[in-house]
Amino acid sequence: MSKFTFNNISYTCSENETVLDVLLAHEVAVPSSCRSGLCQTCMMQAVKGTPPGAAQKGLKDTLKAQNYFLACCCHPDEDLELALPDTQTARVRATVSNIEKLSSDIVGVSLQCEQPLDYKSGQFINLFGENSLARSYSLASVPAKDQHLTLHVRKVPDGRMSSWIHHELSSGDSVEISLPVGDCFYTPGNAAQPLLLIGTGSGLAPLYGIARDAIAQGHTGPIRLYHGSTNVDGLYLDKTLRQLTRQHENFSYMPCVSDEPVEQQDIASGHVLDVALQEHAKLAGWRVFLCGNPNMVKAAKKKTFLMGAAMKDIHADAFLPSA
Ligand SMILES: Cc1cc2nc3c(=O)[nH]c(=O)nc-3n(C[C@H](O)[C@H](O)[C@H](O)COP(=O)(O)OP(=O)(O)OC[C@H]3O[C@@H](n4cnc5c(N)ncnc54)[C@H](O)[C@@H]3O)c2cc1C
Numbered sequence: 536m537s538k539f540t541f542n543n544i545s546y547t548c549s550e551n552e553t554v555l556d557v558l559l560a561h562e563v564a565v566p567s568s569c570r571s572g573l574c575q576t577c578m579m580q581a582v583k584g585t586p587p588g589a590a591q592k593g594l595k596d597t598l599k600a601q602n603y604f605l606a607c608c609c610h611p612d613e614d615l616e617l618a619l620p621d622t623q624t625a626r627v628r629a630t631v632s633n634i635e636k637l638s639s640d641i642v643g644v645s646l647q648c649e650q651p652l653d654y655k656s657g658q659f660i661n662l663f664g665e666n667s668l669a670r671s672y673s674l675a676s677v678p679a680k681d682q683h684l685t686l687h688v689r690k691v692p693d694g695r696m697s698s699w700i701h702h703e704l705s706s707g708d709s710v711e712i713s714l715p716v717g718d719c720f721y722t723p724g725n726a727a728q729p730l731l732l733i734g735t736g737s738g739l740a741p742l743y744g745i746a747r748d749a750i751a752q753g754h755t756g757p758i759r760l761y762h763g764s765t766n767v768d769g770l771y772l773d774k775t776l777r778q779l780t781r782q783h784e785n786f787s788y789m790p791c792v793s794d795e796p797v798e799q800q801d802i803a804s805g806h807v808l809d810v811a812l813q814e815h816a817k818l819a820g821w822r823v824f825l826c827g828n829p830n831m832v833k834a835a836k837k838k839t840f841l842m843g844a845a846m847k848d849i850h851a852d853a854f855l856p857s858a
């Protein structure tokens with residue numbers, strides 16, 4: 536049993552509870568989304584006391600040094616005094632410069648930040664809404680090529696943030712986003728290494744960014760992108776990616792449809808992971824990027840590792856739903 540104070544109120548945390556569990560149980564408005572240490576929306580700071588190391592996993596060293604931690608992973612082992620991060624340092628204001636329909640349930644959102652944002656294609660930002668609502672969205676844009684940040688947002692039935700983005704957000708609106716988070720991005724240094732990118736649904740967003748970023752950084756090895764959807768309508772960047780294939784001989788794209796019959800010869804029928812792994816039976820020496828549906832990402836991590844990809848070469852972002 537430990538204690539912490541937040542906004543001058545003292546709370547007790549039992550062994551099985553996290554700081555976030557306790558605050559939410561007391562209806563304290565703190566942002567949170569994945570509740571599994573991935574999205575970093577629940578970041579808080581210990582202004583007195585030291586947070587446990589396990590609650591700082593994945594944070595930058597500069598944040599760790601200032602006693603920032605993730606409330607959803609924090610089982611305090613000493614008494615702490617807590618604060619929310621100063622919004623001026625942890626958030627960036629941006630204006631919606633464009634919203635366009637990409638498919639029946641995916642929109643592309645372009646954002647112009649008030650100050651330049653240092654990011655890598657494939658990382659994600661947290662978008663903040665009202666009442667501490669926060670959700671993560673991956674960056675499809677490429678810093679060296681695109682003026683604005685681009686997100687691809689799928690509408691989740693009854694989803695609070697995605698419905699708001701689809702139905703209420705419009706060009707000219709001002710929003711708040713976090714600094715970029717995550718390590719699912721291309722790093723230069725091994726330009727000839729083959730790259731395998733597998734994504735489902737709007738999991739194409741980070742992969743589209745990563746593939747174009749690799750090309751922009753002079754990657755010479757093969758870049759094989761597989762995009763899975765339940766239906767043909769969900770292949771929302773089909774034309775753009777076919778054009779990219781024509782422009783770069785080391786880039787290829789394979790659309791896959793799992794839940795309806797397809798007539799086109801150039802669309803694979805079946806689950807994206809099965810299609811991709813049938814065509815790449817040996818993955819020793821490959822760098823792998825996996826994004827989208829959490830079940831697909833989990834299975835793909837295991838299978839690509841068993842097929843020879845080194846753990847250090849497997850990069851993944853599972854689009855975990857909010858808890
Ligand atoms: C690292 C990361 C990156 C992400 N990047 C993207 C991205 O680029 N594009 C994108 O569209 N989304 C992305 N997501 C998912 C996104 O953060 C939200 O979870 C999603 O938009 C739903 O939020 P919501 O507020 O609309 O739904 P909520 O109000 O949170 O949920 C409504 C209901 O739908 C369920 N639900 C929520 N999400 C899903 C889902 N994905 N599948 C099935 N059921 C669900 C919830 O459990 C709940 O029952 C990402 C998630 C993570 C963790």
Ligand code: FES
Pocket residue numbers: 566567568569570571572573574575576577578605606607608
């Ligand atoms: S990291 Fe804590 S809610 Fe996502």
